[in-house]
Amino acid sequence: MRPKIVLGLLLAALLAFGALLLLKLQTRNKPAAPVEVAPAAPAAPEAANPPPLPAVPPPVAQAPHVWTDDERQAEIDRLQDWSRNDDPESLSNILLDLTNSEKDVREAAIEAAKQFGSTNAIPTLKAAAVNSTDTDEQIELLQAANFLALPPLSFSPPTPEQVEAAKQIQAQRAAQRQAHMQQNQGQGQNPPSSPPQGSGQP
Amino acid sequence: MKKLAMFAVAAAALVFAAGKVEAAGDLVLTISGSVQYQYSSSITVGKTKTVSFSNATIYNMLSNSIANESNGLAATLPAKGIIKYDPEDSDGKTTGFFYVTDKTNGFYYPLSGYDNNSAYYSFMELDAYIIITNGYDLDLGFGYPYDGSANYTLNAAGSGSLSGKDTAMLFVHDNPYVYDLSESPNNLYEYDNPDYGSEYIYNAFEIQGLMTVSLTYKTGSINGGSLSLTGVGNAMVNGQDQASVISGKASLK
Numbered sequence: 001m002r003p004k005i006v007l008g009l010l011l012a013a014l015l016a017f018g019a020l021l022l023l024k025l026q027t028r029n030k031p032a033a034p035v036e037v038a039p040a041a042p043a044a045p046e047a048a049n050p051p052p053l054p055a056v057p058p059p060v061a062q063a064p065h066v067w068t069d070d071e072r073q074a075e076i077d078r079l080q081d082w083s084r085n086d087d088p089e090s091l092s093n094i095l096l097d098l099t100n101s102e103k104d105v106r107e108a109a110i111e112a113a114k115q116f117g118s119t120n121a122i123p124t125l126k127a128a129a130v131n132s133t134d135t136d137e138q139i140e141l142l143q144a145a146n147f148l149a150l151p152p153l154s155f156s157p158p159t160p161e162q163v164e165a166a167k168q169i170q171a172q173r174a175a176q177r178q179a180h181m182q183q184n185q186g187q188g189q190n191p192p193s194s195p196p197q198g199s200g201q202p
Numbered sequence: 203m204k205k206l207a208m209f210a211v212a213a214a215a216l217v218f219a220a221g222k223v224e225a226a227g228d229l230v231l232t233i234s235g236s237v238q239y240q241y242s243s244s245i246t247v248g249k250t251k252t253v254s255f256s257n258a259t260i261y262n263m264l265s266n267s268i269a270n271e272s273n274g275l276a277a278t279l280p281a282k283g284i285i286k287y288d289p290e291d292s293d294g295k296t297t298g299f300f301y302v303t304d305k306t307n308g309f310y311y312p313l314s315g316y317d318n319n320s321a322y323y324s325f326m327e328l329d330a331y332i333i334i335t336n337g338y339d340l341d342l343g344f345g346y347p348y349d350g351s352a353n354y355t356l357n358a359a360g361s362g363s364l365s366g367k368d369t370a371m372l373f374v375h376d377n378p379y380v381y382d383l384s385e386s387p388n389n390l391y392e393y394d395n396p397d398y399g400s401e402y403i404y405n406a407f408e409i410q411g412l413m414t415v416s417l418t419y420k421t422g423s424i425n426g427g428s429l430s431l432t433g434v435g436n437a438m439v440n441g442q443d444q445a446s447v448i449s450g451k452a453s454l455k
Contacts (some may be wrong), residue, residue: 078229081305083257084282111453114234115257150236150254155263156440158404165441171400 025120047082075100076108083112091118098128098141110144122148221225222284222301222310227417227424231285231300233260233372234407235450239439252448253439255407260374261285263298263304263405267309274318275378277311280304285313287328287454289342289417290424298342300326314381321397323378328429328454330370330413337364340415343385346370352415360422370413370431372452375406375438383408390436399423408435409450428455 067075079097082090094116097109113121122145129141233341238252283302293299293314300313314324329343330350335352350368373383379395380403387410393401411433420429431452437445 065436080232111232111234115232117256117258135346141251147234150252153237153253153255153259153439155266155405156267158441 037135064101067105072102072104075102075105079105079108079112083115091116091121095121095124098124099131103134103137107140110137110140114144114147115151119147119148121145207448208310215296222288222303222312224303224307225288225290226291226420227288227426229287229289229427229429229454231287231454232450233255233257233374233409233450233452235340235407236448237407237437237439237445238448239437239442239445241442257285260407262373263376264313267325267378267405272376273323273405275320275323279311280309283309287429289429289454293324295322296327296343298328300328311404314378317378319397321379321395322381324381325376325378326372327381327384328370328372328431329382329384330368332366332368332415334366340364342370346384349415350415356419359433361420363419363427364417366414366415368413368415369411370429371435372409372431372450374405375403377401377406380406388436390438403438404441406436406438407447407450409433409447410435410439411450414434426455428453430454 074096079094082093091113094109094112097105098113100106100109110125114126123139125145125148129138129145132138132141234254234256236252236254238250240248250447261279261283264285265283268275268277268279270276279302281418283304285300286303287298287300289298291297291299293312294316296314302311302313303309313326315322317323327343329346330340332340332342333351334340335351335353337356340352346369348369350366350370352364352366352368354362356362371384371387373381373387375390379398379401380390380393383389384425387408390403390406390408391408393403395401409431413429413431413432415429416427417424417429419425429452431450433447433450435447435450439445439446
């Protein structure tokens, strides 16, 4: 190819990249809206002679959107709501706010991801930790990922036998402690000033 | 007698249905952490397991327990309820109490108070005693043996902030008649309740540690801010008392 054509193609590609970057920045600074996860479009076959790209205006540096206190609080409230849901859209919204321009919102998003309790959030949390420049935030993101990697505690309702067994164990412990205390007193040792484990008076 | 019982049930229902006028300073609980406990079976002996807990875990535990309570405490909690904390009002015994509500604030269940027999109950307590160098001390729950300190920055109208640090304990459990472990926080195992005698506990979590206090005031009342407690503590998991909260965080904001 002739150098002029190559140069033209490179310039067009550079302009397209700039436009994409601008679009991404604008999206990051918007209050989070539900994100639809669309199926990936099939890759277009490479054309032998690609048509010339439309002219894209050069990227203009825009000041990031400054959130008001109300906007910030509203987004944090939304994050709390999403954290109580159990649907992919809510998780997607939470994960989007991990890269929000507001630190308070990002912190709330980390907590919301923990409360949502899906292991699907782990890769995004780790990626956000890599991209963050704030050491404390990196630690929080990685701690959240580790938290989600743990199995959640589940409760099994006690059977009557378990209730009885637990009562017996607790009674045995109480008797042991009582005997231990009496032994100490018999040997002239003062009992501890605060109630020891198991002495139990409120 | 039957009439009396019906009256008691109706009175309890009224208490829960009457609701609470939510104060501007009521704070939403967010809790998370990990618990390590021993488990044994015919195959595994003395193995430990680490699991996580969150708002949903605690809420699930409370829902199951409250659904099966007696003495007028039984209720069905909403599926997506919210646990809030009122740091200024009293449950009749202590200042500062937790309650369950929902997003529309149309549901109210106090997590501590008095049951139908006028016996005190508590599923959840935050114990702290904050010495305020330039004002009245903040005595939350049953207090706590290790006092912290904080300072007001208020104007003449009583608006401003309170900030400081304090050691505190959060205790949440499934038996409402086991409460006030502030003086003996390691005692989860048996308990003599003044009203109902010996009580046993099946699931419980403690977080003891440092609490950051950052509250805002408007005309003398709390209207926002946060209490943030990080620490460790004892735990009971499914009746297994060889358990510990190895990392816990409770945030009220």
